[in-house]
Amino acid sequence: MSLSLARELAYDAFVAVMEQRKKPEKVLAEMYVQNDAKLKRLDRNFIKEIVYGSLRWNAKLYWILQNTSKRDLEKSSPEIRAALICGTYQIYYMDRVPDRAAVNESVEYIRKKGQHNACTFVNGILRQIARRAEYFAKPDKVAKPREYLALQFSHPQWLVDRWYKRFRFERMEGMLSANNQPPPVTVRINALKTPVENAASLQDDLLREEKMKSDRRPLRSALHLDHSPDTGTEGFFGRGFYTIQDxxxxxxxxxxxxxxxxxxxxxxxxxxxxxxxxxxxxxxxxxxxxxxxxxxxxxxxxxxxxxxxxxxxxxxxxxxxxxxxxxxxxxxxxxxxxxxxxxxxxxxxxxxxxxxxxxxxxxxxxxxxxxxxxxxxxxxxxxxxxxxxxxxxxxxxxxxxxxxxxxxxxxxxxxxxxxxxxxxxxxxxxxxxxxxxxxxxxxxxxxxxxxxxx
The missing domain is CATH 3.40.50.150 (Vaccinia Virus protein VP39)
Structure with missing residues (x-):
């Protein structure tokens, strides 16, 4: 099975962020420029979903993998960890991705990186995870609430310990869960080009010309878009009618x-x-x-x-x-x-x-x-x-x-x-x-x- 460019870029981006401490938006922007002609909008959305989803759930995915594998994954290469974590994310969280594709292309990624000896290992672990045959007990919610929160919601233990001193358990569940949800695409209308009282006309233009649905917010200058906009120079974003801002x-x-x-x-x-x-x-x-x-x-x-x-x-x-x-x-x-x-x-x-x-x-x-x-x-x-x-x-x-x-x-x-x-x-x-x-x-x-x- 061949390795798609989208998966290869997603896995490479994950390595750059986790190992080289780079910002994902900067890594992806550079990759998009280098491969612009080869990538469609769906490819870019697919890459972003894998990278950001794997980052959000990194700790929980790693815990599942470490409980499945008999090896210490810390001793594996960054590319192997990326293939395992990103592959597991697709299996657990991306319903439209066939498990077979997630497994096989993760293996092909390792092969392309010249780490042929690890292909059998990656294949075996991901196939076992795809069967969902194992259940690993989490820390007890009552006896070890902080450990439970850190694992269940994939946050570093130091941060959970810090917030646990200020917030109730139930509040923590809501906060940590919210952190793992993709943020809405919120934009601010450029009031010098479109007065906020005329926002409806801009919404109509976005829908007609860019097939972009939008919702008004209590804040008159703000809109929620139904998907990430085209940031090219020809669209409403590129022409300065709005900017992305929470x-x-x-x-x-x-x-x-x-x-x-x-x-x-x-x-x-x-x-x-x-x-x-x-x-x-x-x-x-x-x-x-x-x-x-x-x-x-x-x-x-x-x-x-x-x-x-x-x-x-x-x-x-x-x-x-x-x-x-x-x-x-x-x-x-x-x-x-x-x-x-x-x-x-x-x-x-x-x-x-x-x-x-x-x-x-x-x-x-x-x-x-x-x-x-x-x-x-x-x-x-x-x-x-x-x-x-x-x-x-x-x-x-x-x-x-x-x-x-x-x-x-x-x-x-x-x-x-x-x-x-x-x-x-x-x-x-x-x-x-x-x-x-x-x-x-x-x-x-x-x-x-x-x-x-x-």
Missing amino acids: EASQLIGYLVAPGEGQVVADACAGPGGKLSHVYELGKEKIQLIAVEKDQDQYNRARDTMHRLGHEKVEWVFEDFLTWNPDNKPDKILLDAPCTGLGVLRRHPEGKWQKKHDIVAPLAEQQWKMIQHALEILKPGGELIYSVCSFESEETEDHLQRLKDQFSDKIEVVSPLPRLPDYYKKYVTREHLFAVYAGNQDDMDGFGAFIIRKK
């Missing part, structure tokens, strides 16, 4: 609430989602400064703004911690580097690439950036802090630390007046905007607050 991320722009004539700085501008939204909310009547130190993120932000037609931006390629503008900003959006533990469903590789000691150093970096923002902010100006995380060290701890150390120099501003009514439920009594995984609106996890400098 609802929780869109709400941060409303917290900024840029006013006419204000100087607004985005301290970490890449990849450009929040930057472009602030631009649109400012209706080109603000002075917008984009600060970014990472070359890749800087380039992505510029590409995003150019695609959307947003050209009136002052670009600063510099570390925010060293940036000292002559004209102090009225508002600073600090979308700080963070653990990203609120967006694991969107970036499932994070479960396996991040470690337990990730939180403290990032929280300290965030605190330095918060202090610097207050130093360069105009008196009476506002700091809008946000992270795609709901870890306490990255959110409420910073807010409390600000109150303790700067109580006479700052005041906490409630996000409530700036949010659409529907989303005010996500604001705590301490004026923290907090969205947790598994929320009822299927949004990413986020934390944010607003500080005004007296």
Whole structure:
């Protein structure tokens, strides 16, 4: 049996993510460019499903395999592990994929990688799994709840232990389960090309010209698409009528609430989602400064703004911690580097690439950036802090630390007046905007607050 290009690319991408710690979206984008003429839309969707599904369920799949095999899989090559994990994912979770194809092409992948001696081993393990003849007892749900959660929902034990200190068991089940679901395709309408009150006309155009069904959200700027859009230059995406952005991320722009004539700085501008939204909310009547130190993120932000037609931006390629503008900003959006533990469903590789000691150093970096923002902010100006995380060290701890150390120099501003009514439920009594995984609106996890400098 021959090996399809789609499966070969999926398995290679899985190896690149797990062994080389690369980002799956970047790996797949490079593969698509190299093999563009050979891949159809169905092939790309198939590849994405295998890669992201195998990443989401990696721990559980590995546990099944290790219980099936008499060998220590850690001593196998990365390609063998990829073939076994991705093959098992197809058998268990992809109903439309024949077990025979998943088994045989996984074997052919190993053969093509020059590891002929392992073909019999891979074939035997996957055929045994396909028969589903074995049952392996999980950790007891009552006696070992944390171990049960980590295995049942395929999350690293350190992360389950961490969240278990804050959340009830039932809440944990919902959060972890939600992390394993593909996120909805949420987009933000470019309000400078299509006013939000005319969103229905854009929906009609998407359906007529691109066969794209869409649903309105309580957030007027947001739509849910029924599948991933064509991101080529000729479609509505390429022509800048919308950009891909989760609802929780869109709400941060409303917290900024840029006013006419204000100087607004985005301290970490890449990849450009929040930057472009602030631009649109400012209706080109603000002075917008984009600060970014990472070359890749800087380039992505510029590409995003150019695609959307947003050209009136002052670009600063510099570390925010060293940036000292002559004209102090009225508002600073600090979308700080963070653990990203609120967006694991969107970036499932994070479960396996991040470690337990990730939180403290990032929280300290965030605190330095918060202090610097207050130093360069105009008196009476506002700091809008946000992270795609709901870890306490990255959110409420910073807010409390600000109150303790700067109580006479700052005041906490409630996000409530700036949010659409529907989303005010996500604001705590301490004026923290907090969205947790598994929320009822299927949004990413986020934390944010607003500080005004007296």
